[in-house]
Amino acid sequence: MDLVKTYGNIIRKNLETHPVAARRMINVGLSLENLRVQAFSDKRMPKASKELNSLAVNKIREGLKTPEKTAWTNLFTPVELLQCFDLNCLSVEAVSSFFSGFTIEDSFIRYGEGKGLAPSLCSYHKCFLGSFFSGVLPVPKLAVTASTACDANFNTFRLAGKEARLPVFYLDIPGIRSEEAVDYVVRQLHALLGSLEKLTHRKFDIDLLREILQRENESKRLYLQFLKKKAKKAWPTTLTLQMYELFATHLSIGTEESLHFFRSLCKEIDHMPDFHGKRLFWVHLIPFYHPVLKDALNFSDAFQLQGMEMNIDNTKPLDLKDPIRSLARKMIDNLYNRPFEYKEKLVLKAVQHTNADGVIHFCHWGCKQSIGGVMLLKEAMKKAGIPFLILDGDGIDRTNDTPGQIKTRLEAFLEMIR
Amino acid sequence: MLYYICKYTPIEAFSAMGVQIERLEPEVSSFPKADSFLHPNLCSYVKGAYELCSQKAEEDPDFEGVVFTTCCDSVKRLFDVLSRKYPNKFWFVLDLPRMGNEFAAKLYASRIRACLSAYEEFSGRTFEEEELSTLLNRNKEPDKAVVSEPGRLRIGVVGARISSHLRKLIEDAGAELLFDQTCTGDRLLLPPEGNRPLLEAYAYRLLNQLPCMRMAEAVNRDPMMLPLLQKADGIVYHTIKFCDNYSFEYADLKDRSPVPLLALETDGTTLSYGQQRTRIEAFLEELSPKKQKHNRKTTGDKKMYVIGIDSGSTSTNAVLINEKLEILDFRVIRTGAKSIESAEAVLKSVLKNAGLQRSDISRIISTGYGRVSIPFADKNITEITCHGKGAHFLFPEVRTILDIGGQDSKAIRLNEKGEVADFVMNDKCAAGTGRFLEAMARTLELSIEELGPVSLRSREVVEISSMCTVFAESEVISLIALNKEQADIAAGVHRAIANKAMTLLRKTGLIPSFCMTGGVAKNPGVIHALEQQLGEKLLIPEEPEIVGALGAALLGAEDLF
Structure with missing residues (x-):
């Protein structure tokens, strides 16, 4: 009997009638998960990965337990500013992924659809809104969302914010790189800081921000170094852990914990043996629950995941002289904010940097910005002679999955590059 | 260009x-x-x-x-x-x-x-x-609003862009298109103001049109929306498949709209024109002022007969009633390649059985997908209105109807008077319909009639996660390969249908009592799965397939008596 599933079923039974009890059960589940990974996890899991696991699980736990100290964000919100006010950042993607981990994502998704959300909408957003509408996800202090990458960012927060009477801040990030555009964003960031000061009754400390950005720069440097080392070394990993890296590279970037994790990564990989199988680079989200992909890739000696492009969407160091301006520039320069051509170049560069033998692109249900360009990416990879596989599926929703198709496509691809 | x-x-x-x-x-x-x-x-x-x-x-x-x-x-x-x-x-x-x-x-x-x-x-x-x-x-505010024709329904459209075809469809159905505030609908750009450079002043005007849903300013749509909606008798809220921006606003508005709201999703192809027409017409029927019930005219000794024909994708059904609204006869036949031939056949069969001539029939009303292709019908009415009428006649307490037919499924909410207050339909795909069950029964090597009773013997919970007919079929095949019991798989199939139906029902508000109509209501497995999820008993007509045809006949009788 699958324990997680059984537990998930118990939570599911409480969702509609006892949302608060369900939330408590989720929290208990998260504590157990922490314990399980520390004590009983797979022997092959590196210590740094256990650290990463705690970082991710604790973030969600805090968000559920102390909503008054939490901000809803997306992956592209300048979390560095929120950290200056001691706010814990919880993104749509993170929340929904954890509910999927408990196998209860479909209940929330159906709940959201019942409210009138489009079935074709991204399941991360549907699950997030469904969990909020059903009362399981508690109302935070505020929400800050950036327009980068995804149309749903503004709409999801607007809808939830209205229902919860929650202050929502929208950051409009232009798709053009110019000083005028930077000015436009800087102005918005200053306005946000003003509101944060009022809401938290705290003064903004620019030196604190500098410290955060310094840790961020160091973290990014270490991460690129780690990826370079991984080009040769073995690094046993799982789909889930690969996704967890988004906590370190985005939601917690600039914190002590996150920097500590990157240091551990770089240190530990030096002691790893060389890897002799085939290396894969991943583009877009990973359906970490997927039985076929888990079987083929988790802790595999034959295939190793080298990284995913979301984790390196912006690795340029930030200028500490003018921290607000550099944050504005960071957002404008983000991979997802630029023409698609830039993504093609970045993936090619990453493939070289990590010595990957092939690229897998996952077309997540409802994510138009990524799936719309997949054929362009395919052409670019073909030109460069890099094997490229397209998988279609859903990042979290098990009921929207096509396991047979994914199995055939994946196995044929792995046979091809072996 | x-x-x-x-x-x-x-x-x-x-x-x-x-x-x-x-x-x-x-x-x-x-x-x-x-x-x-x-x-x-x-x-x-x-x-x-x-x-x-x-x-x-x-x-x-x-x-x-x-x-x-x-x-x-x-x-x-x-x-x-x-x-x-x-x-x-x-x-x-x-x-x-x-x-x-x-x-x-x-x-x-x-x-x-x-x-x-x-x-x-x-x-x-x-x-x-x-x-x-x-x-x-040269742009100016328009002069006073055009005066609407009295008695004509005024329809406003909001949401995602609509095609000229849809605009025409609304007008052809007899309504006035009062406004089109979809993203590229009515455009009014006032002259630029202030001392700013012209292009900036122009850009300012452009950016300050009614904000579309991608704008941060869309927070301001809300106060503009309700007064706008109020001007019309009914609103078509249009969304486009895989364009999700407007579903957020629909989710927010649907329970607060001051006037009835029809959610209409189109998929950008000409193939969905038929379904669009059904929905628009049903919506207008729902909005039309209801006729006051006058005392029924006595017809003296004269007998009167009305026939309702429901031309569905799987079956063609007919019901014959008399002036006392008694059901004299009904027939269900399989729809052949041509809906008109099936309609003729079913009519002939009813007449023969009742010993009547075509000339004895005062009125024939058609409904269902093929309703417009039946030339001998005096009038056609959408199956939504007809199901509402039929179900209310059989069970006056019914407030929510779930109709699952061969190729579509719908949830219909009735008000206390038995009139349609709201309805939703599934999308174009066969997930959660009779076709889905047929495909699953075939895979399990059962007849469609056996599927339901067999599933009631299930002891173990087996999940069918995919909603897609094609992929669910391959899931069923893998379950057979795993030696799972036929009964358990069948029960899983029924739960999958029930899940899909629950999403539809939730959209209409889950108001009891519930009644299920359509061919799938004959399947005790589906009924069991649904009752478990609803926590309520379902009312099932003796002949669930003929409710639409019965409603059509009753509506025909209302016209006459």
């Missing part, structure tokens, strides 16, 4: 150059090119736009290109792919701010300037600010 797709496009600036610029309006039946160069799950309008643009780029010498904005993720990729495939045409994407303040206007003005320069270079034309200024100053 240039095209545009977004209302924030500076079309007046191009007109000022003497360029013909038109709204891009694809009418296609499928997306062969878009599915291979973009992705099948992209917004259907954008896929249609790709088909049209690539055809024009290849065949039409007058086609210069398209001016895009970064209005949504799908359009951004549409631009990326088109500009790569046809580099000789003019493709320009204007980076569109999401705010409407003066800083955003300044930023947008410089993008507009860049776009105009690029076009000057491409075409050899020149842009003159003066021309634009003259053109913009």
Whole structure:
């Protein structure tokens, strides 16, 4: 009997009638998960990965337990500013992924659809809104969302914010790189800081921000170094852990914990043996629950995941002289904010940097910005002679999955590059 | 000749150059090119736009290109792919701010300037600010609103862009299209104000139209929306498959709208025209002022007969009633290749059985998918209104009807008087319909009649997670390979149907009592699974397949007596 599933079923039974009890059960589940990974996890899991696991699980736990100290964000919100006010950042993607981990994502998704959300909408957003509408996800202090990458960012927060009477801040990030555009964003960031000061009754400390950005720069440097080392070394990993890296590279970037994790990564990989199988680079989200992909890739000696492009969407160091301006520039320069051509170049560069033998692109249900360009990416990879596989599926929703198709496509691809 | 797709496009600036610029309006039946160069799950309008643009780029010498904005993720990729495939045409994407303040206007003005320069270079034309200024100053607020024709229903449309076809459909169905506030609907741009440079003042006006859902300013839609909606008798809230922006507003508005709201999703192809028509007509029927029930005219000794015919995708059903509203006879036959032949056959069979002639029948009302193709019917009424009528007649306490037929499923909510208050239908796909069950029964090597009773013997919970008929079939095959019991798999199939139906029911508000109609209501397995999820007993008519035809006959009788 699958324990997680059984537990998930118990939570599911409480969702509609006892949302608060369900939330408590989720929290208990998260504590157990922490314990399980520390004590009983797979022997092959590196210590740094256990650290990463705690970082991710604790973030969600805090968000559920102390909503008054939490901000809803997306992956592209300048979390560095929120950290200056001691706010814990919880993104749509993170929340929904954890509910999927408990196998209860479909209940929330159906709940959201019942409210009138489009079935074709991204399941991360549907699950997030469904969990909020059903009362399981508690109302935070505020929400800050950036327009980068995804149309749903503004709409999801607007809808939830209205229902919860929650202050929502929208950051409009232009798709053009110019000083005028930077000015436009800087102005918005200053306005946000003003509101944060009022809401938290705290003064903004620019030196604190500098410290955060310094840790961020160091973290990014270490991460690129780690990826370079991984080009040769073995690094046993799982789909889930690969996704967890988004906590370190985005939601917690600039914190002590996150920097500590990157240091551990770089240190530990030096002691790893060389890897002799085939290396894969991943583009877009990973359906970490997927039985076929888990079987083929988790802790595999034959295939190793080298990284995913979301984790390196912006690795340029930030200028500490003018921290607000550099944050504005960071957002404008983000991979997802630029023409698609830039993504093609970045993936090619990453493939070289990590010595990957092939690229897998996952077309997540409802994510138009990524799936719309997949054929362009395919052409670019073909030109460069890099094997490229397209998988279609859903990042979290098990009921929207096509396991047979994914199995055939994946196995044929792995046979091809072996 | 240039095209545009977004209302924030500076079309007046191009007109000022003497360029013909038109709204891009694809009418296609499928997306062969878009599915291979973009992705099948992209917004259907954008896929249609790709088909049209690539055809024009290849065949039409007058086609210069398209001016895009970064209005949504799908359009951004549409631009990326088109500009790569046809580099000789003019493709320009204007980076569109999401705010409407003066800083955003300044930023947008410089993008507009860049776009105009690029076009000057491409075409050899020149842009003159003066021309634009003259053109913009000609725009004025319209005089008093046009007076509506009394008695004609006034319909407003909001949400995602609608096609000219849909506009026409609403008018052809007898309603007045009062306003079209979808994203490229009625356009009114007042002359620029203030001392700012012209392009900035123009950009400011552009950015301050009724904000579309991608704008940060969309928070301001809410206070504008309710007074707008109030002007109409009913609102069509339009969404496009795989364009999700407007479903957020629909979710927010649907329970607060001051007037009835019809959610209408289209998929950008001409194939859904039939379904669009059913929904619009049913909506107008729902809105039409209900006739006061006058005392029924006594018909004396004279007998009167009315027949309702429901021409569905799987079966064609007929019900014969008399002036006392008694059901004298009914027939259910399988729909053949031609719906008209089945309708004729069922009519003949009812007449023969009742010993009546065609001339004895006072009225024939048709309903169902094939309702418009039955020439001998006196009138056709959508199956939604008919199911409502029929179910209310059988069970006056019913407030929610779930009708699962061969190719579609619907949930209908009735008010206390038994009139349709709201309804939702499934999308075009067969998930959760009778066809789904037929496919599963076939895979399990059971007849459709056996599937239900067999499933009731289930002891172990087996899950069918996929809703898609094709993939669920392969799931069932894998379960058979795993030696799972036939009964357990069948029960899993029924739970999958029940899940899908629950989503529909939730959208209409889950108000008891519930009644189930349509052929699938004969399956005790589905009923069991649904009752478990609802926590309520379902009312099941003795003959669930004939409820639509019965409703049609009753509505025909109302006209007469």
